[in-house]
Amino acid sequence: MSARPRLSRELVTSLAVAKQTGVEVPPLEILELPERVVQFGTGAFLRGFVEYFIDDANRRGLFGGSIVAISSTGSRRDTALNEQDGLFTLAIQGVEGSAARQRYRIVASLSRALSARDDWSTVLELAQSPDLQVVVSNSTEVGIVLDETDRFDANPPSSFPGKLTRFLFERARAFDYDERRGLVVLPCELIDDNGDALRDIVFALASRWALDPRFARWLTNAVTFCNTLVDRIVPGVVSPEEADRVAELFGYRDGLITVCESYALFAIEGDANLQAKLRFPGGDSRIIIARDIRPYRERKVRVLNGTHTICVPVALLAGLDSVRDAVEDERVGRFIRRVMFDDIVPSLDAPGAEDFATEVLERFANPYIRHSLIDITLYGTAKMRVRVVPSIVDHYRRVGRVPGSLAFGFAAHIAFMRGEVQAERRAAGVAVPEDSDGERIRDAWLEVDPHSDTSLSEFARRVSADVSLWGVDLATLNGFADVVAEHLVRIVRHGIHSALDAHLTEPATT
Numbered sequence: 001m002s003a004r005p006r007l008s009r010e011l012v013t014s015l016a017v018a019k020q021t022g023v024e025v026p027p028l029e030i031l032e033l034p035e036r037v038v039q040f041g042t043g044a045f046l047r048g049f050v051e052y053f054i055d056d057a058n059r060r061g062l063f064g065g066s067i068v069a070i071s072s073t074g075s076r077r078d079t080a081l082n083e084q085d086g087l088f089t090l091a092i093q094g095v096e097g098s099a100a101r102q103r104y105r106i107v108a109s110l111s112r113a114l115s116a117r118d119d120w121s122t123v124l125e126l127a128q129s130p131d132l133q134v135v136v137s138n139s140t141e142v143g144i145v146l147d148e149t150d151r152f153d154a155n156p157p158s159s160f161p162g163k164l165t166r167f168l169f170e171r172a173r174a175f176d177y178d179e180r181r182g183l184v185v186l187p188c189e190l191i192d193d194n195g196d197a198l199r200d201i202v203f204a205l206a207s208r209w210a211l212d213p214r215f216a217r218w219l220t221n222a223v224t225f226c227n228t229l230v231d232r233i234v235p236g237v238v239s240p241e242e243a244d245r246v247a248e249l250f251g252y253r254d255g256l257i258t259v260c261e262s263y264a265l266f267a268i269e270g271d272a273n274l275q276a277k278l279r280f281p282g283g284d285s286r287i288i289i290a291r292d293i294r295p296y297r298e299r300k301v302r303v304l305n306g307t308h309t310i311c312v313p314v315a316l317l318a319g320l321d322s323v324r325d326a327v328e329d330e331r332v333g334r335f336i337r338r339v340m341f342d343d344i345v346p347s348l349d350a351p352g353a354e355d356f357a358t359e360v361l362e363r364f365a366n367p368y369i370r371h372s373l374i375d376i377t378l379y380g381t382a383k384m385r386v387r388v389v390p391s392i393v394d395h396y397r398r399v400g401r402v403p404g405s406l407a408f409g410f411a412a413h414i415a416f417m418r419g420e421v422q423a424e425r426r427a428a429g430v431a432v433p434e435d436s437d438g439e440r441i442r443d444a445w446l447e448v449d450p451h452s453d454t455s456l457s458e459f460a461r462r463v464s465a466d467v468s469l470w471g472v473d474l475a476t477l478n479g480f481a482d483v484v485a486e487h488l489v490r491i492v493r494h495g496i497h498s499a500l501d502a503h504l505t506e507p508a509t510t
Contacts, residue, residue, distance in 0.1 A: 004247050007254045009085040012106060015252075023089065023250050026108035030058040035111050036065025038126060038167070040137040040160055042077040042113055048234035048260035050136050050188065052090060053287065055109035057280035065133070066111035070123055072139075072160065078113035080255055086110030089246065089254045091238065093368030094262030100367055101262070104250070116163060120156040127167045128174040130181070134278065135164065137198075138188040138230075146201045152209040161201040168202065169211055172218045182222025184277060186268065188230045190301060191386060195269065199225035224274065229267040229297040231304065233363060234260040235371040261369055263359075265300070267293040299350040304360045306344055306387040310409035311336050312376045313416035317496040323371040327364045331500045337361065339405035342508040347395035347403070374425070374433065377416075381437035381469060384413060389470045396477045407480060408503050411487035412496065414463050417441040418450075437469060450492050457485035 005011050015025045037054060039046060050067070057063035066086075071078040081088070087110070093102045114123050126132070137143070139160040150162035157163050168183070175181040187194040199219075206215055238246070238257045247253050267288045268274070268281075274289055281287035288296065308323065314335055315326035326332045340361070345353045376383075388406065395403040419442045422432045441463060449455040464484055465475035475481040490499035 004251060004253050007084045007087050007089065007106070007252050009087065011252055012087060012108070015106075022104065024103065024105035026055070026106055027059060030055075030108055033058065033064055033066045033111070034131040035068050035126070035129060036063070036131055037067040037134045037136060038132060039067050039069045040072065040135070040163065041139060042069045042071045042081060043138060044236040044258050045230075045232075045234045046136070046138050046188070047088060047107070047110075047256070047258045048090060049230055049232050049264065049266070050138075051088075051107050051109045052105075052260070052264070053266060053284070054280055055105070055107045056284070057282055058109060060282060062282040063280040065131070067109050067136075068111055068126055069113040070116050070163075071113060072116045072156075072163065077256075078115045081110060081113040084254065084256060086112055087254075088256035088258055089250075091246070091257060091259045091368075092262055093259060094366050095362065096262050102368060104246070116156045123156070123163075123167065124170045127170040130175075132171070132183060135167075135183050135185045136188060137164070137186075144187065144189050144191060144194060144197050144201065146204055148208075150205065152205075152211070161198060162205060164198070165202045165205040165209070168219065168223060169206070169215055172215050172222075173212070177212075177214045177218045179218060179222040182218070182224070184224045184226065184274070186226050186228050188228060190230070190305060192297070193227050195225040195227040199223075224270070224277075226274070227269040227293060227297075229265070229293050229300055231265040231267075231300045232260055232263060233366070233369060233371060234258065235369055236375070259369065261363055261366055263363055265296070267296045269293045295350045299348060299353055299356050301387055302344050302348055302391050303340065303353065303357050304363075305383070306391055307336060307340050307360065307364075308376055309380065309383045309387045310339055310406060310413075312373050312380065313412040314409055314496065314500070316373050316377075316421050317412060317416055317491070318500070320373060322373060323364050323376075324366065324369065326373065327361065331497060331504070334504055335405060335408070335500060336364075338504070338508060339403075339409060343395055343403035343406045344391045346399055347391045349398075377435060378433035379437070380413070380433075380435045381417070381441065382435075384410075385437075385470050389472060389474070392474065392480070393472060393477070396480065402477065402479045402483050404483065404503070404506060404508065407483040408487045408499075410464070410474075411460065411484045411491060414441060414460060414484070414488055415491045415496075418445045418492075440469070453489050453493070456489045456492055460485035460488045 009031055016028055054067055088107055090105045090107050116123055143160045147159040150157045150159050157166055187198050238259055243257055246257055264286045270289050275281060311326055315332050318332055320326050320329060327336060340357050345357050392403055392406050417438045425432050448459045461475055461481040464481040465473050467473050490502055
């Protein structure tokens with residue numbers, strides 16, 4: 001297998017000449033395009049989403065530009081991408097037109113990748129390129145925050161907003177604050193009003209760093225920060241066995257084969273002028289430019305991401321490994337359907353929420369996608385705050401009752417943060433995703449007597465009331481903390497399966 005050639009531009013040229021079947025080979029004319037997009041992030045989601053859309057637009061002759069990806073995490077994906085000339089195979093797998101379908105595409109929209117840590121001077125040189133038009137990012141929910149300790153002269157600044165501020169300043173200064181050299185910024189982080197939040201932090205850093213006053217005017221008049229919503233399940237790279245199978249099938253090695261579902265939605269807040277400026281949306285119905293994307297965002301974050309987040313601790317405590325396993329499990333599958341249709345959908349004031357939920361269930365059960373549950377626990381407590389707590393609060397306000405299944409999932413999250421599943425993985429030499437907020441819950445478990453119903457109940461009420469974790473005192477929702485306490489006692493004392501059985505026999509509203 002090792003004798004097979006690595007994916008590269010030279011290989012793509014030979015594949016195109018040979019009219020290779022089975023994989024969508026990029027047209028040769030899109031391999032050498034000017035760099036018009038700078039992307040902060042090199043992760044699987046961006047490869048399966050932004051890179052895909054730009055590649056698709058280039059194939060249709062609508063954009064005519066490539067992406068430079070900036071790595072900040074030390075993952076060395078920048079090296080892996082450069083070894084393949086920025087190319088990777090995207091395995092698009094799902095149900096299309098009621099039929100299961102797999103297709104493979106060599107994505108050619110990435111020109112190169114840079115490491116912010118090792119190549120910061122090169123990143124700043126890129127800021128001076130007259131061809132740049134767009135900035136995209138995906139630094140997770142914890143990425144768009146103001147780091148008050150960040151420094152302008154750091155090499156590089158520690159936070160993503162810090163890096164972006166320095167990058168934009170270098171561009172403004174290089175072009176003498178020419179407003180015709182502005183950029184459109186499309187953050188893909190799943191937080192409310194992500195563009196507005198990022199813009200405010202950039203302005204705050206410009207002020208803290210006492211940058212040239214002309215820079216703030218340039219930001220105001222030349223840089224468009226757009227609120228966005230992104231929706232596509234991208235589990236990541238394939239297993240070594242699947243990589244070997246693809247190598248055998250297509251005759252080349254690819255260390256970055258990325259899997260994604262067929263469904264995709266990119267909603268961008270803006271007007272017709274933005275559409276003309278971006279160009280890559282073209283006539284793609286999956287890219288929506290609208291003056292208000294809040295209904296799309298609320299529906300997606302609550303139903304898809306919220307269900308993901310609330311079901312993960314339940315499913316992991318039940319010994320399951322993937323989202324599909326969870327949906328197909330008799331107990332956990334019933335819990336997922338119940339939390340989605342009885343608790344989350346009624347909390348929403350968004351069009352088509354129930355139909356969207358039905359579609360999401362089908363996506364969760366995608367026969368080709370193996371979305372690891374443990375991967376979703378990355379910053380899981382912060383995700384609970386953003387994706388789940390609003391549904392708890394809004395369900396209570398709209399329906400007037402405690403959302404019983406959300407309360408069960410909340411209790412399961414507390415139980416999961418006790419750390420037993422994580423300890424088993426570490427003992428087996430398997431990595432555990434970071435959850436800095438969750439560590440506070442884990443530390444608090446040290447003061448709890450797991451053999452005492454009273455101790456467990458009081459702990460559940462304290463966690464429910466922790467405004468610093470959830471942004472709201474959930475104990476003020478009459479009965480919520482009591483229901484969480486009851487579920488936590490059952491989970492800890494009798495196990496998740498027995499607790500689930502008891503919960504699923506209860507009326508859906510409590």
